[in-house]
Amino acid sequence: MSLKYIDEYRDADLARLLVRKIKAESHKDLRLMEVCGTHTMSIFKHGIRSVLPKGITLLSGPGCPVCVTAQRDIDAFVEFARKKNVIVTTFGDLMKVPGSGSSLAKEKAQGADIRIVYSVLDALGVARQNPDRQVVFCAVGFETTIPTIAATILAAKGEGVTNFFVYSANKLTPPALAALMETDGVKIDGFILPGHVSVITGTNAYRATFEKYDIPSVITGFEPIDILKAVLILVQQNETGEKALVNAYPRAVSDDGNAKARAIMNQVFELTDATWRGIGTIPASGMGLKQAFNAFDAAQKFNMDMPDTPEPAGCACGQILMGLKTPEACVLYKKKCTPMTPVGPCMVSSEGSCAAFYRYS
Template sequence: MALERLKDMIFRLSEKINKQINIMEVCGTHTVAIFRHGIRSIIPSNIRLLSGPGCPVCVTPVEDIDRMLFIAKKPEVILTTFGDMMRVPGSNGSLYRAKAEGADIRMVYSPLDALNIAEQNREKKIVFFAVGFETTSPLIAATLYEADRRGVPNFFIYSVHKLVPPALEVLINTEDLKLDGFILPGHVSTIIGSKVYEFIASKYKKACVITGFDADDILNAIAMLLMQIIEKSPKIEIQYRDAVKPEGNPKAVEILYRYFEPCDSNWRGIGVIPNSGLRLKEEFLHRDALRLFDTPEIKSVEPRGCQCGLVLRGIKNPPECPLFAKKCTPENPVGACMVSSEGSCAAYYKYGAS
């Protein structure tokens, strides 16, 4: 459907709703796409798009960065991680800074790259800082399988993986947000499917659409959400049908839960959410970096003045943070939301309020 027709449809539908509609996207790629396409500037004023905790780098708390910094400085360790994690500030510096000071920290594009480093450096302990949602965690599980298959004993992970559905329930119950619906994540949903979200519609009566990342995908999703709200028929709809099936990807889910099990997890700006993280199962704890290293009690400190936590909960927009575009910029990030390309602050800084 042409963009102009979609835009007209959204305006017609919005006129039938005599209140502000709060819709949250919970995928960092959607956040960037909404800014890049200028979606906010072409929809009616009574539709408010909120950015949620859809960036795994952003929701990783300072305490986890601090633990990685402690481990990375050990002479027998090679720490491996994705590029965005290198720049996230801990209480006393970042992994980039630790690397500059002599720690052996290497950026990788895949956990398989980290496993190859372990295979080539058997005298070292290789730790992979495992960050991500359900999109990347099956790949970590597959890498653990491969480590055992190849017989590589010196490969370990520190899992800070997060699960999306438990976080959505917390957001629904955040009174300040008064959410009417969700644009559900496309990439995550290719793995877990749509059925896992049913509680949002059945229990909480919130409209939900899983969509893709083009402008027409997102506008289509907004129109579908408005129709659900007008008809008072909340459901989980899939607009992104080429990639997402109701059952998801059973093989990916099977290998994920072969190695991991849900656990309580701390989210930056939100706090501990029950069963929202992933830890290694008992039989695979020989791969757990925290079990390998006796990390001391670390008193982690959030950056003073940073409003990243409120931005991640959708309560504040990035410019409402006193540090935004002043002390905190992509070149000199204070908070994690300005580090990752999927972070709300980084997207707002690059594209403006569009």
């Protein structure tokens, strides 16, 4: 199947053909995890769950950056907002995520200077425009956004900007997949691997996980045909037992990915342990600023080291991110927790599985 134009990836006849093939070839109950929040939204938006055989369960994994951000990091963002002379810059999704006692939205309502930006470059712009203020950027991203953050820090250094700081809660995808496979109770028969992240990492980044756990894995794009094709490949691999790491998104992803973007990322950041909501601490799964860039490290500048705090009582966000529960199994879903009154980040983020279930199911 060789397609060229985007509308071909939404072709209804081709989608029907793929669904027929999936139904014809699927004989086992399968639990397939889409690792990327954008896949989650696309799956719901295009009604893909409703056309698959009942035995195929799609699980939303730890691929929504806001959702996997630990409670202590949300608390740190709130603390920054409470500091005098600080402007907090953030992507909009973080605003309503509840921390232990407050959220950025509540702090803003009480007068804190918090500005929603669409890019980390905008945050640097805020710093340039406010030389007498200290500007903190709340960085929650994966391989897709970390290179841009690194490039912005290099730009700030080059320009001699001294009032721009980054709090890095950035994370890497492959270590989370390995951590999931090591977790008791987690049962996954195949990964639908993220398209955007893989543009940077390349297919090779997943090879070690694939080889260690012998788990069917397919990188794919975000159109319905991309996703159905990935499901079909995973079904076929599970039925035949011939497992493989497949790049079904060659129009964007190569084996080696974007080496230049990774070089910029590695120039500024280094591997650190990171705390993931629900999963806990995963060694070498985060990206902290290298010593040479300490001057831009918000955690160091403000001596910010918040204690670990548990998830909100009753919130199953962590278990949902590991595929152990679905949002409907959370006791707070659609009762205490709604998009207007979110209890956990999975209901806040536009890529969160609880928000997706609420909106589409």
